[in-house]
Amino acid sequence: MSGKKILCCGILRHELEHLLGEQNTDITYIDAALHVDLDKLAQSVTENLRGIAGINIPLIIGNQCHPEIEQIAAEHGGRVIQAKSCIEMLLGEKMAELDAEAKTFYLTSGWLENWRKIFMEGLGWDAVDARQNFGYYDRILLLDTGIVPIDDMNLLEFYDYAQVPVETIPVDLDNLRKLLEQLLNG
The missing domain is CATH 3.40.50.11230 (Rossmann fold)
Incomplete structure (x- = not known):
């Protein structure tokens, strides 16, 4: 390679x-x-x-x-x-299994680092827009590869924005x- x-x-x-x-x-x-x-x-x-x-x-x-x-x-x-x-790249076939459990929105560390640029700046979502759009989901899964430390404050701010429970699950590469x-x- x-x-x-x-x-x-x-x-x-x-x-x-x-x-x-x-x-x-x-x-x-x-x-x-x-x-x-x-x-x-x-x-x-x-x-x-x-x-x-x-x-x-x-x-x-x-x-x-x-x-x-x-x-x-x-x-x-x-x-x-x-x-x-990128989610399917990380999860592969496990994604279908997780999807069958609940309506799931997925995050990676990259998504978590960029959520403000993506949702607030890019899509222009304020807190009401976020709650309306994320309200469809039962949960948000943060895929933790263990490579980048999870910024707890950033995760809490994203939860406050989305108002959907966030679970962190370990994934390998x-x-x-x-x-x-x-x-x-x-």
Whole structure:
């Protein structure tokens, strides 16, 4: 996996850097909050792929984060990881099991770090909007990979904003590692 150029959503920065460690990779991260504006997301992916200027550039962005992400990637020399979202990249098949238990909204440490940019700035949600939108969910699960310490104050502020119980569950990086190897070696 050495000498690769990669384009990745900033949500997975910590996990990707942990998995790739000291390997010779050139990773470009796009702003995690772009998910709320499909035009800006497409523009950023396109510009970054052009800037990388290569063939078969691995793109670590869920294939459902933008309805045309695979087409955009293919047109500009990229290949998209085979997962719907960063959550599915981490959970794999376990996601269906967790979804069957309750209506669940998922967070990663990257989402927790960026929640204000995503929901307040990007979507423009005030506290009432947040409660209306998050009110659909029975719970919020924070996927803790153990890589980034959870900022308890930030988590409490997010709970206060969303008003939905937040549970933290440990997750390993096995599924993301497998998907990453498939993408980089494919």
